[in-house]
Amino acid sequence: xxxxxxxxxxxxxxxxxxxxxxxxxxxxxxxxxxxxxxxxxxxxxxxxxxxxxxxxxxxxxxxxxxxxxxxxxxxxxxxxxxxxxxxxxxxxxxxxxxxxxxxxxxxxxxxxxxxxxxxxxxxxxxxxxxxxxxxxxxxxxxxxxxxxxxxxxxxxxxxxxxxxxxxxxxxxxxxxxxxxxxxxxxxxxxxxxxxxxxxxxxxxxxxxxxxxxxxxxxxxxxxxxxxxxxxxxxxxxxxxxxxxxxxxxxxxxxxxxxxxxxxxxxxxxxxxxxxxxxxxxxxxxxxxxxxxxxxxxxxxxxxxxxxxxxxxxxxxxxxxxxxxxxxxxxxxxxxxxxxxxxxxxxxxxxxxxxxxxxxxxxxxxxxxxxxxxxxxxxxxxxxxxxxxxxxxxxxxxxxxxxxxxxxxxxxxxxxxxxxxxxxxxxxxxxx
Amino acid sequence: xxxxxxxxxxxxxxxxxxxxxxxxxxxxxxxxxxxxxxxxxxxxxxxxxxxxxxxxxxxxxxxxxxxxxxxxxxxxxxxxxxxxxxxxxxxxxxxxxxxxxxxxxxxxxxxxxxxxxxxxxxxxxxxxxxxxxxxx
Numbered sequence: 373x374x375x376x377x378x379x380x381x382x383x384x385x386x387x388x389x390x391x392x393x394x395x396x397x398x399x400x401x402x403x404x405x406x407x408x409x410x411x412x413x414x415x416x417x418x419x420x421x422x423x424x425x426x427x428x429x430x431x432x433x434x435x436x437x438x439x440x441x442x443x444x445x446x447x448x449x450x451x452x453x454x455x456x457x458x459x460x461x462x463x464x465x466x467x468x469x470x471x472x473x474x475x476x477x478x479x480x481x482x483x484x485x486x487x488x489x490x491x492x493x494x495x496x497x498x499x500x501x502x503x504x505x506x507x508x509x510x511x512x513x514x515x516x517x518x519x520x521x522x523x524x525x526x527x528x529x530x531x532x533x534x535x536x537x538x539x540x541x542x543x544x545x546x547x548x549x550x551x552x553x554x555x556x557x558x559x560x561x562x563x564x565x566x567x568x569x570x571x572x573x574x575x576x577x578x579x580x581x582x583x584x585x586x587x588x589x590x591x592x593x594x595x596x597x598x599x600x601x602x603x604x605x606x607x608x609x610x611x612x613x614x615x616x617x618x619x620x621x622x623x624x625x626x627x628x629x630x631x632x633x634x635x636x637x638x639x640x641x642x643x644x645x646x647x648x649x650x651x652x653x654x655x656x657x658x659x660x661x662x663x664x665x666x667x668x669x670x671x672x673x674x675x676x677x678x679x680x681x682x683x684x685x686x687x688x689x690x691x692x693x694x695x696x697x698x699x700x701x702x703x704x705x706x707x708x709x710x711x712x713x714x715x716x717x718x719x720x721x722x723x724x725x726x727x728x729x730x731x732x733x734x735x736x737x738x739x740x741x742x743x744x745x746x747x748x749x750x751x752x753x754x755x756x757x758x759x760x761x762x763x764x765x766x767x768x769x770x771x772x773x774x775x776x777x778x779x780x781x782x783x784x785x786x787x788x789x790x791x792x793x794x795x796x797x798x799x800x801x802x803x
Numbered sequence: 804x805x806x807x808x809x810x811x812x813x814x815x816x817x818x819x820x821x822x823x824x825x826x827x828x829x830x831x832x833x834x835x836x837x838x839x840x841x842x843x844x845x846x847x848x849x850x851x852x853x854x855x856x857x858x859x860x861x862x863x864x865x866x867x868x869x870x871x872x873x874x875x876x877x878x879x880x881x882x883x884x885x886x887x888x889x890x891x892x893x894x895x896x897x898x899x900x901x902x903x904x905x906x907x908x909x910x911x912x913x914x915x916x917x918x919x920x921x922x923x924x925x926x927x928x929x930x931x932x933x934x935x936x937x938x939x
């Protein structure tokens with residue numbers, strides 16, 4: 373006699389409450405089937421809520437006999453995992469990759485693995501802000517930019533605003549933080565999903581997600597600024613634009629007339645096209661920011677300060693290579709008149725091979741008896757320009773010293789009274 | 804008219820600020836049957852639990868590879884990997900090899916070159932155009 377198959381039964385039989393099932397096995401199968409079919413993708417971030425509705429795991433009862441021979445490697449993988457946009461928070465406790473990352477960064481045991489797992493889920497993978505890293509990344513970005521700007525302002529009080537923006541981006545922008553995340557050994561999953569190992573960074577190359585990151589206002593003339601290259605003054609950049617003085621625009625990798633930016637042939641390399649590389653860079657940077665946010669959330673202000681110092685502020689950036697002068701001699705003359713120095717004079721210090729193919733002139737810029745700068749070049753004019761640029765850089769890169777106090781040092785307990793920091797009157801020629 | 808800014812990316816050096824161990828994963832392959840895996844099987848039973856517990860920053864993956872020599876493969880942050888065949892080795896010899904994998908940076912082995920630094924020279928570069936010069 374053929375056995376009855378539960379899944380072939382009609383709805384009538386399933387709905388009818390049979391007081392006495394034919395065999396106990398059938399009843400058990402029926403119960404487990406109903407459980408499976410009514411399972412919704414309910415997820416909870418807190419451990420308390422998770423106890424109320426536990427997800428159904430594939431145990432021996434509801435696994436087909438053929439699957440028992442090859443049991444799933446990850447025993448914590450729930451049956452409905454692939455329908456979820458990101459892995460369940462409780463799976464974080466069973467991921468060796470995640471535990472290794474936690475130990476590699478020497479994070480405090482106060483930071484739970486679940487939070488670290490959440491920091492690895494980008495907004496493009498899971499749009500739900502309770503499960504992605506956008507909130508943590510926002511906190512992290514605010515802290516990184518605060519400490520970076522404070523560091524630059526205290527160490528180089530005369531930096532022009534544009535150079536300060538470039539320096540901020542060089543240290544705390546997406547490309548730099550992407551490198552930090554890479555140096556932590558964060559690996560990306562091929563595609564996001566609930567079945568992915570929680571120790572992998574999850575982001576989608578198709579959709580970009582809309583995490584709000586950073587301050588700033590969207591300008592009404594944003595299209596004109598980008599397409600027609602309208603001028604933007606520094607003062608308006610301070611007020612309206614983001615922390616790096618860039619236009620705030622929600623369209624990422626998408627042109628402003630709505631259509632998606634087509635990658636040109638030049639952009640496509642073996643590493644994908646420029647848009648996809650930028651998406652990946654942004655996801656890695658946001659993940660790094662989210663880890664900083666997690667450190668702040670669980671360990672507090674002092675811990676996050678030392679974490680940022682160790683991972684971001686310790687990186688090297690050569691500020692003297694960020695300057696691009698247009699009229700260095702004129703600017704130096706204006707500086708001297710503003711500061712009431714004697715007007716600058718260029719003097720030839722030494723030369724060789726004036727009539728040869730490769731002459732070298734060394735020119736010094738003097739204000740009275742003080743030498744402001746020196747430069748060498750293949751022509752007298754070039755040497756003079758270089759000398760004035762060096763003199764201007766020496767002015768702008770003035771530093772009161774390495775051990776200058778930061779405003780955030782005042783937040784510590786028993787901090788000494790604050791001594792006013794050096795504040796410069798501003799750039800020589802401002803836009 | 805005014806100064807414009809050029810964009811650069813900061814460079815980090817491992818150990819300045821924070822140190823990150825470069826070995827992120829070690830795969831360990833063994834065979835239950837073959838004689839060349841005898842030492843490896845002993846290592847997995849006796850020494851590996853302690854070694855793995857002492858290095859939480861490394862992910863250890865132990866998997867059988869029937870009818871093959873035992874191998875330990877280190878995976879590094881720079882994306883490279885380093886594989887060492889540990890056939891016929893004693894457990895303590897294998898431990899030495901794992902320590903080698905742990906301490907490696909993952910870079911290709913190179914002939915020793917002078918230290919390259921991104922710091923500016925303290926003394927500066929010698930210039931023929933400065934100073935009093937020398938009469939020949």
